[in-house]
Amino acid sequence: MPVLTLDRILSSIGFGSRKECRSIVRMGLVELNGQVVEDPFLEFKERPAFITVNGEEVPTMEKLYVMMDKPLDVECSHNPRDHQSVYSLLPDRFSAMGIQTVGRLDADSSGLLLLSNQGDFIHKVESPKKGYLKKYRVTLARPFTQEQCEELLRGVMLKGERRQVLAREIKVEPSKNLEGKDAVLVSIGEGLYHQVRRMFAAVGNHVETLERVSIGPVVLDNALGRGGWRFLTEDEVKFLS
Ligand code: URA
Numbered sequence: 001m002p003v004l005t006l007d008r009i010l011s012s013i014g015f016g017s018r019k020e021c022r023s024i025v026r027m028g029l030v031e032l033n034g035q036v037v038e039d040p041f042l043e044f045k046e047r048p049a050f051i052t053v054n055g056e057e058v059p060t061m062e063k064l065y066v067m068m069d070k071p072l073d074v075e076c077s078h079n080p081r082d083h084q085s086v087y088s089l090l091p092d093r094f095s096a097m098g099i100q101t102v103g104r105l106d107a108d109s110s111g112l113l114l115l116s117n118q119g120d121f122i123h124k125v126e127s128p129k130k131g132y133l134k135k136y137r138v139t140l141a142r143p144f145t146q147e148q149c150e151e152l153l154r155g156v157m158l159k160g161e162r163r164q165v166l167a168r169e170i171k172v173e174p175s176k177n178l179e180g181k182d183a184v185l186v187s188i189g190e191g192l193y194h195q196v197r198r199m200f201a202a203v204g205n206h207v208e209t210l211e212r213v214s215i216g217p218v219v220l221d222n223a224l225g226r227g228g229w230r231f232l233t234e235d236e237v238k239f240l241s
Pocket residue numbers: 104105106109193194195196197198210
């Protein structure tokens with residue numbers, strides 16, 4: 001095991017190459033416990049929980065597990081075509097650490113988006129075998145009928161797919177005000193391209209708004225606000241692993 005030095009720690013959490021990190025330290029931009037540290041080769045037995053870089057207190061863990069409340073008009077891509085990227089809503093250093101979205105949400109969908117730099121975690125959560133239900137709240141252009149509901153629960157064939165997909169659970173959430181539309185909460189097991197929109201289109205309706213509210217046991221934290229993010233708690237990571 002190489003000796004754990006300050007430049008190695010900074011580099012492992014996305015502040016650049018070890019050479020770049022050494023110069024950040026020599027510029028006096030790094031503090032530990034309120035003291036500027038000028039020696040980039042300072043050795044540690046264990047990672048300190050936090051390091052202050054450029055006035056910002058930064059946690060030092062290498063494994064990233066993040067929940068975001070994705071806003072509309074933001075793309076889940078490192079090379080977005082028409083909008084800004086979800087990665088631009090996170091610290092740049094997360095991209096340097098290899099963060100990726102766990103599945104995707106369309107640009108015109110909002111809500112719970114998970115991100116991580118741990119391939120096995122991403123794979124597990126995305127895998128339909130693991131069976132995490134993804135729950136969405138949608139509003140529709142036309143009234144949602146009993147027939148449409150039953151058809152979705154029985155299963156529909158989507159163009160270009162080999163197997164039927166079905167809604168695992170459907171619940172209608174009446175609007176809280178008279179002018180507002182009812183919302184439909186729908187849970188699915190897979191994550192096919194535009195799946196929820198295509199399923200409602202297949203039964204003759206049209207999704208106007210779509211928000212993801214949960215993935216398995218992890219529920220969108222409404223305190224984040226659109227565009228906000230936080231690290232997953234240890235329990236949330238454990239529940240999904
Ligand atoms: N289904 C969709 O149609 N869009 C999403 O973003 C997610 C699920």
